[in-house]
Amino acid sequence: MGNLLMAMGQLEEARPLLEEALQAKRETLGDRHPSTLISIYNMGDLLETQGSLAEAIPLFTEELEGLVVLRGMEFQETRDSAKHLVELLRSSGQLDEAEALAARHGVSLNGWAQGAHANGAKYWWRARTRRSQAVVEINLTDPEV
Numbered sequence: 001m002g003n004l005l006m007a008m009g010q011l012e013e014a015r016p017l018l019e020e021a022l023q024a025k026r027e028t029l030g031d032r033h034p035s036t037l038i039s040i041y042n043m044g045d046l047l048e049t050q051g052s053l054a055e056a057i058p059l060f061t062e063e064l065e066g067l068v069v070l071r072g073m074e075f076q077e078t079r080d081s082a083k084h085l086v087e088l089l090r091s092s093g094q095l096d097e098a099e100a101l102a103a104r105h106g107v108s109l110n111g112w113a114q115g116a117h118a119n120g121a122k123y124w125w126r127a128r129t130r131r132s133q134a135v136v137e138i139n140l141t142d143p144e145v
Helices: 002-007 011-029 034-049 053-071 076-091 095-105 118-129 131-141
Strands: none
Touching: 002 011, 002 034, 011 034, 034 053, 053 076, 076 095
16 A cells, blocks of 8 residues: 555655554564565655655665575676665765675676666666556556556
């Protein structure tokens, strides 16, 4: 429900639902469970959408660390998560941190968002990893669907 509200642009209404879902998953499944990592991502995505990068970056960092432990850097979602976090760090002016993260995880600083708008990278990321949410977003914006 929180993701649906977020897709509808009702960010303030979505926040308590996403926070509650994240807390419940942390308590029942633990911090490194794949479902918890999705909730961590969703909360970070909401904060990023609201422009609260200082709050979003630690969540995206936690999600990346969890994906590295669970799946390793060979997994596409892990590499995409690292690229997304590098771009967020870059767009928030944390260039040294972005460079260090890119080097640590073998992510190229060239080609990810260079010449592309950061929001384009963000929405590609959302559609790539959270297809059901992307379908909701498309359905809400396309009167033909």
